[in-house]
Amino acid sequence: MENVTARGVLFNPRGAPLLLLGCANPLHEWALIRAIIAEVEEVVKKGYKVDEVTVYLGELQNVDKSVMEAYLNEAIPQIAPGAQVRYETEPARFRCRVCGREWGLDAVELDEATREAIHFVPEAVYSFVRCPFCGSRDYEITQGRGVRLALVTSRRQEETGETR
Amino acid sequence: MENVTARGVLFNPRGAPLLLLGCANPLHEWALIRAIIAEVEEVVKKGYKVDEVTVYLGELQNVDKSVMEAYLNEAIPQIAPGAQVRYETEPARFRCRVCGREWGLDAVELDEATREAIHFVPEAVYSFVRCPFCGSRDYEITQGRGVRLALVTSRRQEETGETR
């Protein structure tokens, strides 16, 4: 058993052949779904058996969970037979590098246009939000940024032996 | 009991009044010693009792351990009575962001002038060393960079109550 945790949004930057489900979805979430599928495919191609896929949905980016579920619950069993798919919502937390204090999204006010901008690029938060305690823009998003994946995998039987 | 771990070299950037031991040491290590002392002082001033100070000495920077010991074994008990001081040498490890492989200093060759440059600013390693597997300069120093401090502290009796 092995735990593969990847940071940030996952995608195959070198452009693996894209996938299945020939339907054009009108949402930007579709690109994130594709990125997740490409990542799982990549791990399968490397010879791992995927036992569990956990999709963390960060509160900051606020993606449409029902859209994610609708597609991923269909697609993942196709490319990783037997894999369990779980979803977890992660509250957004920030820690200031200047004063050291922490806060969540409930401590700040965001209008509709700002929420929309952050939905597409979560780092847009740095344009709109300052530390509520000291006013600094030098803070970290410690959790709940965007879409994140954790995979529990095992080596496939026929592939065991030396790992490169 | 509480564990305060700080990353990187520690120093008080805003320039707390500097310390004791009125002797001018001919080595650059002295500046690092001062930074450690300032950090411990700061924690004591905040009302913590320091039970243990661990000084990690990274293989990459290769500081003179005997100089560190000579001064810190004297100074730390003065500012943090009862504190145990420990030293640990940390081997340098690198992980490539491009090919994912890891290596240590034994995998690379460095001449005297290069070692000297890295001794003063460990990040100079990026000027001289590339990933031995794929040639990339895009790698992380995962451990053993430079001088690092870990403190084990407890709240002082008279100060317990609300923490700010």
Added chain:
Amino acid sequence: MLSKVKAVVPVMSAKGGVGKTLVAVLTALHAARMGRRVGLLDLDVTSPSAHIALGVDPQKLQPEERDGVVPPDVAGVKFMTVAFYTWDKPTPLRGPAVDDAIREVLAVTNWGELDLLVVDTPPGLRDEALDVLEYLPRPRVLAVATPSRLARAGVERLLAILEEQGLERYIVENMAIGAVGLEELAEKYHARYLGRIRYD
């Protein structure tokens, strides 16, 4: 979503103010006028300025949500910038946040089929430059240089990295005033010299 993009040309330099943004924008506009399917991506995520050179207001022009995010068309160029989301507000970012923003933009932008994707970048050998080399498929780097002595060390450092990574590299000399050219630099680092642009 770069799988249907034929050529990726990042415009780079270790030094700022040498004309990267101007060269990137003019290259994209020129290619579009020649009938190529071309995209322009501003990866200067903390100080985007390609939209200013293009003369568009990032708050008015917005990408469409269609199987990802489809960049709007500006004078025949598909244009993408984080300024669509950060507007012209100050957006100071530390390295990991720059990297995350760039990964996000690359993951969600739906370029469709392109003959050429021009990528504007900020100066310096920082996360953005490393991300360009790490995430973009077969980058053919256009190094922008000026004849100035202060700029020269910067170009040399960039060309040295491109050469050691075995990447295709081209030099454009911008704001040429006198006669001293950068041809020998091109020769030293085996880059192709594409010629010079005069000072206005």
Added chain:
Amino acid sequence: MLSKVKAVVPVMSAKGGVGKTLVAVLTALHAARMGRRVGLLDLDVTSPSAHIALGVDPQKLQPEERDGVVPPDVAGVKFMTVAFYTWDKPTPLRGPAVDDAIREVLAVTNWGELDLLVVDTPPGLRDEALDVLEYLPRPRVLAVATPSRLARAGVERLLAILEEQGLERYIVENMAIGAVGLEELAEKYHARYLGRIRYD
């Protein structure tokens, strides 16, 4: 070791190539000629260039180890740069490494008593700019700007941040060619306008 430094003046701009390095070097040299005890620190750790403007070879000139690292004297200015350790080799660094390098340099440099420490910085709102605001005591920022339209958004973003952080701020206009000045920008962000430097 900045405890005996009276004034810290970082020279900054969100845009590159506006003359930060030149302004920083000239300011330091001028102050030294006026009899001030002055230091110059190049915080452009991935593309240092102050040594080039000063005309020194970083491999020949080296700091002394004495109670830390004592910057060598160049024309009356105590000068410190990572180029003493990276020479002119390419040194691409991601954000956390930039931050570590800056902390290391600040921790080990023994400036002694100074009236003025001038700090050259790279362009952009990145780790270096955030470190300047976080680690340097009471920074009095000198924002360098040019009249160019592309540069203007950058200055505005920098001044907005300095104002919201309540920091002292000054503007110098460099490479002024025409007549349009930046005085109204200074007014808008309550910065002191220090005048302009003509194009050469």
